[in-house]
Amino acid sequence: MAHDERRLEVLRAIVQDYVSTNDPVGSKALAERHDLGVSPATIRNDMAVLEEQGYITQPHTSAGRVPTDKGYRLFVDRLSAVKPLSTAERRAIERFLDGAVDLHDVLSRSVRLLAQLTRQVAVVQYPALSRSAVRHLEVVQLAAARLMLVLITDTGRVEQRIVDTPVDVGADAVAELRTLLNAAFAGAKLVDAGGKVPDLLDTAPPHLRGLVATVSATLLETLVEPGEDRLVIGGTANLARGNALDFPGTLQPLLEALEEQVVVLRLMTQVDASTVLVRIGEENAHEALTGASFVSVGYGAGDRALGGLGVVGPTRMDYPMNMAAVRAVARYVGHLLAES
The missing domain is CATH 1.10.10.10 (Winged helix-like DNA-binding domain superfamily/Winged helix DNA-binding domain)
Structure with missing residues (x-):
């Protein structure tokens, strides 16, 4: 040798x-x-x-x-293979996630499961809206001059906004508006959808133009600036189980960074669906994470990552196990979302 x-x-x-x-x-x-x-x-x-x-x-x-950190990096880079999870562990993932009723339930169960499997802090990102497309736009009449717009994305996210109209709107106009909006937007990527709103005003039949003009600002806001991307976090108590050597100094900055979410969301922007990324210590650009490692991967259908999930813990972690768990849970979440 x-x-x-x-x-x-x-x-x-x-x-x-x-x-x-x-x-x-x-x-x-x-x-x-x-x-x-x-x-x-x-x-x-x-x-x-x-x-x-x-x-x-x-x-x-x-x-x-x-x-x-450099030693862990070499160890991770030279792992001959990520050890697969046992059949029992894979069955447990399946059983635990199969009971989920909707997107929120899938993601909160995934977080609990990852935290249990790895005994680290688990983070799962809601499907990034920038990568989503419009599945359906619903228009609900709440009162004579009040409508609710509901955006449903292909990743299962639901955004709703209220629109007050200057005049009363009849049920027929609401139905026509619904048909018009879905003809224009169904299947459109959210990143492109905003650009279609001005065309809609030009092409709407004359009797609907006033109504389309009224909803267009809200429509733009719903499509272009939907609710911020969110994280679900679980298992923060696992951080406290380590030892003083794991986090020289204090856990406070790390807990605050997890709480703020922006830091972790920024790290999540680089995930892709096929590669497990490992960032060790100083490789995490944010100072609160310099004593930690972040193992993440994208979940989604095929090669299209809809969002990311991963675990955060001390650099002294079981990398092969954590990489395998993160990958297995992501694959399963991807299958579930593809079927929904």
């Missing part, structure tokens, strides 16, 4: 031991616990090289070594 390959084996062993025991790892323990096929002296030598290269470091209170 080449020197580099053997050192990688030593690094792997250090990462696995540190993740499972939470104790800095010494060469003697490595030699006893792992069949590395070399003498303790060689292991010590390899550890010295790994330390020199910045992959492991020595916490000042201990004789052992712990992986650095």
Whole structure:
């Protein structure tokens, strides 16, 4: 085995031991616990090289070594395969998510499930509206001069707005408006839909033009600036289970960043449906997350990611397990949404 390959084996062993025991790892323990096929002296030598290269470091209170962000990065990059979840775990995902009644239920169950499987903080993003299309526009008459516009997206999101009309509107006009709106917008991507509103005013039959003009501002607002993208978060109590070494300083900034959501949503913008992304420590641009790792993937139909989901936890986490859980839950959520 080449020197580099053997050192990688030593690094792997250090990462696995540190993740499972939470104790800095010494060469003697490595030699006893792992069949590395070399003498303790060689292991010590390899550890010295790994330390020199910045992959492991020595916490000042201990004789052992712990992986650095750079060490975890190399470990993750060189994972030969993400270990698949067991059949029992996959069945549990299926059973737990199959009972969901709507999009909100699917996502809140996914968060609880991910937090349980990984024992980290789980985050799931509502389907990003920028990636959604219009499934249906409903117009409901609430009173003679008051209508409600309801936008239903192909990702199961529902947005509703009230429109007050200057004059009373008859039931026939409401039905005609509904038909007109769906003919114009059904199937349109939300990013393109706003641009169609001016055309609608030009092409509406004369007797509906006043009504279309009245609803057009609300229509634009519903299509172009629908309710902000949201996150569902679960398992924050899992952060407190770690140990002081996991988060030097305090958990406060991390909890605040999760609470604010914007930080995590920004990280979610880069997800795609086929690759599990792992950001370790300093790679998370926000200072509150520099002591944490974020494992995420997109969920959706085929290659089209509708939103992202993932877990946030200390850099000392079981990466293969967390990557497998995140990927498995995302796939299942994708199947469920494709069927709805």
